[in-house]
Structures are given as C-alpha cells and as structure tokens.
Amino acid sequence: MTNFFYVSPEQLIKDRAEFxxxxxxxxxxxxxxxxxxxxxMVAENTSASLNKISEIYDRIAFAGVGRYNEFDRLxxxxxxxxxxxxxxxxxxxxxxxxxxxxxxxxVGDMFTEGQKPLxxxxxxxxxxxxxxxxxxxxxxxxxxxxxxxxxxxxxxDAETIKSRFVAAQSDVAPLAETLRHAVDALSGPDRTxxxxxxxxxxxxxxxxxxxxxxxxxxxxxxxxxP
Amino acid sequence: MGLPLFNASDxxxxxxxxxxxxxxxxxxxxxxxxxxxxxxxxxxxxxxxxxMVADRQATSSYIASRDxxxxxxxxxxxxxxxxxxxxxxxxxxxxxxxxxxHYEKMTDSALSLKGKANYLSPLVQRNNLGTxxxxxxxxxxxxxxxxxxxxxxxxxxxxxxxxxxFATIGSGSPFAESALRLGYRTDLDRDSAIxxxxxxxxxxxxxxxxxxxPDFVRNxxxxxxxxxxxxxxxxxxxxxxxxxxxxxxxxxQSQGVAGGSLR
Numbered sequence: 001m002t003n004f005f006y007v008s009p010e011q012l013i014k015d016r017a018e019f020x021x022x023x024x025x026x027x028x029x030x031x032x033x034x035x036x037x038x039x040x041m042v043a044e045n046t047s048a049s050l051n052k053i054s055e056i057y058d059r060i061a062f063a064g065v066g067r068y069n070e071f072d073r074l075x076x077x078x079x080x081x082x083x084x085x086x087x088x089x090x091x092x093x094x095x096x097x098x099x100x101x102x103x104x105x106x107v108g109d110m111f112t113e114g115q116k117p118l119x120x121x122x123x124x125x126x127x128x129x130x131x132x133x134x135x136x137x138x139x140x141x142x143x144x145x146x147x148x149x150x151x152x153x154x155x156x157d158a159e160t161i162k163s164r165f166v167a168a169q170s171d172v173a174p175l176a177e178t179l180r181h182a183v184d185a186l187s188g189p190d191r192t193x194x195x196x197x198x199x200x201x202x203x204x205x206x207x208x209x210x211x212x213x214x215x216x217x218x219x220x221x222x223x224x225x226p
Numbered sequence: 227m228g229l230p231l232f233n234a235s236d237x238x239x240x241x242x243x244x245x246x247x248x249x250x251x252x253x254x255x256x257x258x259x260x261x262x263x264x265x266x267x268x269x270x271x272x273x274x275x276x277x278m279v280a281d282r283q284a285t286s287s288y289i290a291s292r293d294x295x296x297x298x299x300x301x302x303x304x305x306x307x308x309x310x311x312x313x314x315x316x317x318x319x320x321x322x323x324x325x326x327x328h329y330e331k332m333t334d335s336a337l338s339l340k341g342k343a344n345y346l347s348p349l350v351q352r353n354n355l356g357t358x359x360x361x362x363x364x365x366x367x368x369x370x371x372x373x374x375x376x377x378x379x380x381x382x383x384x385x386x387x388x389x390x391x392f393a394t395i396g397s398g399s400p401f402a403e404s405a406l407r408l409g410y411r412t413d414l415d416r417d418s419a420i421x422x423x424x425x426x427x428x429x430x431x432x433x434x435x436x437x438x439x440p441d442f443v444r445n446x447x448x449x450x451x452x453x454x455x456x457x458x459x460x461x462x463x464x465x466x467x468x469x470x471x472x473x474x475x476x477x478x479q480s481q482g483v484a485g486g487s488l489r
Contacts, residue, residue, distance in 0.1 A: 055331050073231065079331050080230040080245055087242075087324055088227070088251055102229040210327075 016117045020141035023119025024066040025156025031165060031186055032063060032123050032136055033151035035178040038204030038211075039125045039134060042182040045199040053201040055212035057082040059127040060096045061203050065155040066120035066141070074103060074122060091209075096126035100137035100145055108143020117141055121154045127203035127211050153185075161185045175202070176223045183224065195221045240332035242325040243349060252321075265309035266398030266430035266437040267296055268406060269366045269377045271391060272419035275454030276366040276375035278305055279423035281398070281431055282446055283438030284312050292438060293446050299458040301326045304342060304367035305451055309396035311359035318353070318361050322346060339369040343378035343386050351384030364395045368453050375453060398430025398437035405429045420450060420461070421469065428473050429484070440470035 007015075028044040030052060041063050043052040052071075053063045056078045064071025078099055086094045103122060111117040121140055128134035136148040146152075150172060153161045165185035169178065179200065187193045200215045215223075230249055238244040246252045267280040284291040290312075298319050300306040306322050308315035325345060330336050337345065343365050354360045365378040379393040380386055391410055394402045405426040414422065427448045431439025440447045447470050450461040477484070 049334075051334060054334070076237075076332060077229050077231045079328065080249075081227060083242060083324055083328050083331075084227055084230065084246065084249055084251055087246065087320070106229050106231065 016111060020117040020119050024121055027065050029153060029155025029157050029161055029186060030063050030065050031153050031182040032125055033178050033182055034134055034172055035175045036172055038202050039127055040175060040178055040202045043199040044186055044193055044197060046197050053199055057094050058209050059129060059211050061125045061212055063123040064120055070118045071120040071122055092131060096124045096135055100124040103139045104143050104145040107139055111142045123152055123154055125203060179223050240329045242328035265296055265396030266402050266427050267307040267309060267364055267396055268394045268402050268423050268426045269364055270419045270423045271375050271377060272414040272416050275452055276377055277419045277423045277452050278307060278366055279427045279448050279450050280307055281427055281438045281448045285436040297449055297451050302457045303453060305453050305458055307364040308361055310361040314353060314359045314361045318363060339367045339376055347384040347386045350380050354382050362395050364393055366453055368455060398434035401433040402426040402430040424469050425473055
C-alpha cells in the first residue's frame with residue numbers, strides 16, 4: 001500500500017525553488033549588456049566547444065546558465081521556433097518577445113508540473129531595428145520573465161555581479177569599455193579570468209542580415225587591452 | 227506555433243526540412259500543371275571557381291515575367307539555381323537557404339558542400355514524385371575543404387551527380403549544352419568562362435521559345451554570378467550588358483549565323 005503524505009503548496013514551491021537555485025549556483029554566471037551600437041554577452045566558460053551563448057536568428061541571441069543539457073534543448077527549440085516562424089510568415093515577424101514568452105511558459109510549466117524544475121536561467125537578447133527596440137529578456141527557473149533595461153546577469157551570484165557592474169558603469173558605453181566592466185564584474189576583485197576561459201558574443205550591425213558574432217580569443221584580448 | 231520541443235528519441239536534429247514537415251509548416255503535395263516556368267541555366271567550372279548564367283523569363287502559355295531571378299545565393303559560398311515550376315522553385319530556394327543556415331546555427335558548424343548537395347536530393351525527390359510541379363535545381367559552390375569550385379546537378383528523381391566541367395538545366399538545355407560542349411576547355415579562366423556561359427544562354431534564348439535572351443529594349447539581361455574563394459558575387463548590370471552586346475554585335479555581323487568558329 002502506498003502512503004501519500006500531505007505537502008503544503010508553499011512548502012512544495014520552496015523545495016523546488018531551492019532545488020533549482022542550487023543547481024544554477026553550481027555553474028558560472030553570464031553578463032549581458034547593451035553597448036552603444038549593440039549587445040555584448042560574456043560568459044566564463046572553460047570549454048571551447050560547449051557554448052553557453054548562441055545565435056537564434058538575424059537579430060536574436062540566446063544565453064543560458066545551469067545544466068547544459070537543459071538549456072541547450074531550449075536553445076535548439078528557440079532556433080526551430082525562429083526559423084519556423086520566419087519561414088511561415090516573414091523574417092521581420094520573428095520577435096524576441098514572443099520567444100521569451102514561450103520560454104517563460106515552458107520553464108514555468110516545468111517548475112510547477114514537471115518531475116523536477118529546470119535548473120536553468122536563460123536570456124533572450126534582441127538587437128534593435130526600425131521595427132523593434134534593443135531588449136534583454138531574462139527568464140528565471142520558475143518562469144518569471146523580466147525585461148532588463150541596460151544589462152542582465154544570469155547565474156547564482158547574480159546580485160554581487162550586478163552591483164559590481166553598476167558601480168563600474170553607470171551608462172551605455174562603447175564595446176571595449178562595456179566588455180572590460182563585464183569581465184571585471186564576473187571575476188570580482190580577487191581573481192582574473194584568462195581570455196581563453198571567456199566566451200564573448202555580440203549582436204551588432206555589420207551590413208549583413210545576420211548580426212550575431214562570436215568573438216575570437218584574439219579579438220577579446222585586443223578589446224580588453226593589456 | 228508553440229515552442230517546438232522534442233524528446234531525444236524523436237528529435238528531428240539539425241535538418242530544417244524534417245522539422246518543417248514534423249511541425250506541419252509545409253503542406254501536402256497537390257497541384258495542377260498549368261504554371262510552368264521554362265528556363266535555361268548553365269554552370270561552368272573554371273580555374274578558381276564556377277560561373278553561372280541564367281535567363282530571366284518565366285513562361286506559362288505566354289511570357290509571365292521578364293525579370294525573374296533564377297539564381298540565388300544559398301549561403302556565402304554556394305549558389306542555387308532552379309528550373310521547372312516557378313512557385314515550387316522559389317519555395318525550394320527558400321527551403322535550401324534556410325536549411326543551410328538552420329544547420330549552421332543548430333550545430334555551430336557549416337555543412338560541407340557535398341553535404342549541402344546530398345541534402346537537396348530527397349527534397350527534389352519528394353517534390354517531383356508527389357506533384358506534377360517539377361523542380362530541378364542546380365547547385366554550384368566553392369568548396370573550402372578542396373579549394374575548388376564544384377557543380378552538382380540533379381535528375382528528376384533526386385539523383386545527385388557531380389560535374390567536373392559544366393551543367394545545364396531547363397528547356398533550353400539542348401542548345402546551351404551544345405554551345406558548352408564545343409567551347410569548353412579544362413583550362414578556362416574566369417573571363418572566358420563567363421563569355422562561354424553567356425554565349426550558351428544566348429544560344430538557348432535564340433532557339434528555345436521559353437528562354438529569354440538579352441532584352442536590349444527593356445534593358446533586362448540574363449544574370450551572371452561567379453562563386454570563387456571570396457564567395458558568391460553577381461556581375462554588375464553594365465558589365466553583363468556589355469558582354470551580351472558584344473555577342474549580339476558579332477551575331478549581327480554574321481547575319482545571325484553562328485557557324486564557322488564558335489561565336
């Protein structure tokens with residue numbers, strides 16, 4: 001005979017949130033920030049092939065922290081959604097807000113109804129155009145979606161990193177400066193992150209339809225300076 | 227469309243065509259035979275690349291359009307051309323372009339040229355065996371792994387064949403093919419390959435009622451593209467015009483007779 005024990009909804013949510021937070025806190029954080037002509041995303045990532053930041057569409061990028069297999073599946077679904085929507089309607093109809101909402105619904109459903117909540121936090125970044133503004137949408141493990149004004153931090157240590165970034169940079173700046181502040185915020189005062197351990201991607205207009213660009217270690221080194 | 231999530235066991239992978247079918251984005255194959263789109267497209271290999279030339283006419287029972295673009299860049303170093311049904315051809319190009327990009331984004335690595343060529347086979351097969359609205363593509367590209375220009379042609383059932391010299395598709399093929407057979411050499415440079423390709427399409431336009439030749443009245447000329455180490459590039463209008471004007475002038479001098487030497 002199976003016994004069912006009563007667990008209050010409050011307790012259930014608390015347990016699930018704790019579980020997800022713990023999983024997310026194990027990984028390294030990501031900083032995404034709007035700079036004068038684009039969006040830069042910076043992750044601390046020792047792997048050169050298992051990416052945390054990727055291209056979704058012409059002007060949309062994805063970043064994820066937490067369990068790799070879980071956010072990579074969301075990344076693939078995002079690319080399929082974007083390419084499918086662009087194929088059915090038109091390229092200009094692919095909107096990051098719609099994708100962020102779908103992500104939020106799915107992550108939220110998994111949090112309340114799944115076997116276990118997803119241990120991920122994701123970001124959908126959109127580079128502005130004549131049609132749409134530049135946006136950073138952050139989706140947390142329980143499905144809350146937030147529209148971040150100038151920069152967003154994903155991961156366990158988000159609050160500390162956020163305050164470090166705010167202290168260093170009070171307004172939108174050029175790429176090199178923004179990148180330096182983002183890296184400093186990620187590393188903190190007691191530590192330096194090697195260039196090879198950084199994954200840096202940007203969304204920036206360069207005269208082509210696609211705006212996503214993964215910066216090489218050399219380029220990141222140049223931007224950070226000596 | 228909702229968020230397309232799949233289980234690991236039924237995941238369509240990085241193939242956009244498989245995903246599109248699974249998600250119901252592409253419809254069932256029905257159709258009539260009324261909207262055809264006759265064509266001549268040629269591709270010629272030269273030392274360092276491939277040149278492609280295509281006429282601009284769309285034909286049903288009358289001339290439906292005089293400025294159709296039958297060659298498109300499938301990605302940075304691949305060109306795709308179509309003959310057959312216009313509607314299906316345009317969708318085919320869209321599907322190919324999107325598929326190559328989709329694969330690149332999903333896997334973070336570009337498909338090989340051979341991989342792109344093989345990918346089109348089942349698309350041709352599915353289209354042509356399921357509907358009378360036939361489409362025959364022609365794929366040409368610069369292969370960075372071989373440092374060479376390569377051409378892939380297809381038969382109606384989707385068979386994919388690599389050509390080391392030249393290839394033609396469309397209703398004007400017999401005429402274009404003859405010109406190419408006579409004029410092709412293995413050591414063609416870019417300039418002579420462009421002239422030969424242009425001459426082949428000129429011949430087809432001269433003989434095939436469904437292929438448009440150079441139109442000096444409306445200033446519409448067959449489109450010419452090259453794909454080499456630097457990627458896909460379309461020749462500017464005035465250069466295309468100049469090359470066709472030269473051929474036309476020669477032909478006027480000889481009173482319409484090509485014979486004697488190849489001109």
